[in-house]
Amino acid sequence: MQNKDSRQDRKKAPDCTTDTCEIVYVDHKKVSSVIRRMKPEPVVQRIAETFKVLGDxxxxxxxxxxxxxxxxxxxxxxxxxxxxxxxxxxxxxxxxxxxxxxxxxxxxxxxxxxxxxxxxxxxxxxxxxxxxx
Amino acid sequence: MQNKDSRQDRKKAPDCTTDTCEIVYVDHKKVSSVIRRMKPEPVVQRIAETFKVLGDxxxxxxxxxxxxxxxxxxxxxxxxxxxxxxxxxxxxxxxxxxxxxxxxxxxxxxxxxxxxxxxxxxxxxxxxxxxxx
DNA sequence: CTAACAGTTGAACAGCTGTTCAATCGTTTG
DNA sequence: CAAACGATTGAACAGCTGTTCAACTGTTAG
Structure with a gap:
């Protein structure tokens, strides 16, 4: 029970871009599932822009x-x-x-x-x- | 018909703070009605702040x-x-x-x-x- | 204990943002 | 036409913001 979802799916990222590229463990299954559910970049940009305009x-x-x-x-x-x-x-x-x-x-x-x-x-x-x- | 709501309630603002304080006509009745309906300043500030945070x-x-x-x-x-x-x-x-x-x-x-x-x-x-x- | 490492933090810096100021446009009025 | 004036615009400038970098904290594993 001490080894839940937080460990077993984590692998060393081969294309590690974080910080000075130390060994970094990422839950690739979870991450790619989230990526699949993300809105396309232009949509995200327009949403951010809209909030920004309302934010003054x-x-x-x-x-x-x-x-x-x-x-x-x-x-x-x-x-x-x-x-x-x-x-x-x-x-x-x-x-x-x-x-x-x-x-x-x-x-x-x-x-x-x-x-x-x-x-x-x-x-x-x-x-x-x-x-x- | 040429003199609609846009003129007859407009008066020279005595406390004119706009620009170099030229003669400026403002619809005071409309403006004070809107002021009465505005949310209090701290609420407006928090709303703006929230949108701003979401706007990056x-x-x-x-x-x-x-x-x-x-x-x-x-x-x-x-x-x-x-x-x-x-x-x-x-x-x-x-x-x-x-x-x-x-x-x-x-x-x-x-x-x-x-x-x-x-x-x-x-x-x-x-x-x-x-x-x- | 020590090494490894996920995460946080503060300083620094470049880029952006909102206001001000002055100049200008367009419409109306005398 | 010229004066008045509501509105817009561009340049300039101060203040803010997000990322980077390096140092650090706290936890785990050997």
Missing amino acids: PTRTKIIFALSAAELCVCDIASLLNTTRSAVSHQLRILRNMRLVKYRKEGKMVFYSLDDSHINNLFTECLRHVEEYD | PTRTKIIFALSAAELCVCDIASLLNTTRSAVSHQLRILRNMRLVKYRKEGKMVFYSLDDSHINNLFTECLRHVEEYD
């Missing part, structure tokens, strides 16, 4: 604000107590990730959320955050 | 891997083709955010996901990512 406080607040109402750049800047320039830069990033869309009305540009999943993402994240407080 | 490709992959199986540091490093040190650093960050937990077995440390919401977050994010391809 200014952008988080913009998303929250836009989930409550359609707003122009001035409104958002006033709301967040920051400059129109800073907001505009962040809105470009959100636009590029298709997280917000915009509508022009004369000189003004009104922004709103582009995607219904975003609210679900925030709801789920909120649930995690509020779990331990 | 290495950490994204670690989470994906751990959602498939419990793994030790060596397994993960082998899986991601990186060093144990790099993985260990990232695992510390994930641990601090209570996203992963660990279990020691002799010299080895086995990591697994700590939170059921994480899988939901990834599922929802995947849905967004796969929408436009």
Whole structure:
């Protein structure tokens, strides 16, 4: 019983790339099974990129604000107590990730959320955050 | 009809903090309504922090891997083709955010996901990512 | 005890990121 | 047309981030 799954499937890695290539034991069966279940690289990259974009406080607040109402750049800047320039830069990033869309009305540009999943993402994240407080 | 909601509630902001404080029109009614609906600052910060932690490709992959199986540091490093040190650093960050937990077995440390919401977050994010391809 | 080794940690460093500032664009108004 | 102004953009810069490297800890095996 002292020799569970953690030892018997471990073999010296021939293509060891870890650290200074000491002898390293890896559970190859388990690892290759996990590799088979991983999402393809481009998908992982896009997921990471999406989370990253949501992971800046200014952008988080913009998303929250836009989930409550359609707003122009001035409104958002006033709301967040920051400059129109800073907001505009962040809105470009959100636009590029298709997280917000915009509508022009004369000189003004009104922004709103582009995607219904975003609210679900925030709801789920909120649930995690509020779990331990 | 040419004067819709975008103009009539806009007033010069007395506490204008945007740019060089030119005359700036803000829809105060709308803005204060949105402010009332915003989450409190610490909650926003924690949400942003959580997304940020998930927004690094290495950490994204670690989470994906751990959602498939419990793994030790060596397994993960082998899986991601990186060093144990790099993985260990990232695992510390994930641990601090209570996203992963660990279990020691002799010299080895086995990591697994700590939170059921994480899988939901990834599922929802995947849905967004796969929408436009 | 000593050697081996899985894992952690801190310092250093290169690369990235968000804000600021100034210049510019486009639309509206007088 | 010119002035006003909402919005965007690019450059610059400070601050942050992730990896690497080397040193270290703790456990196991001989």
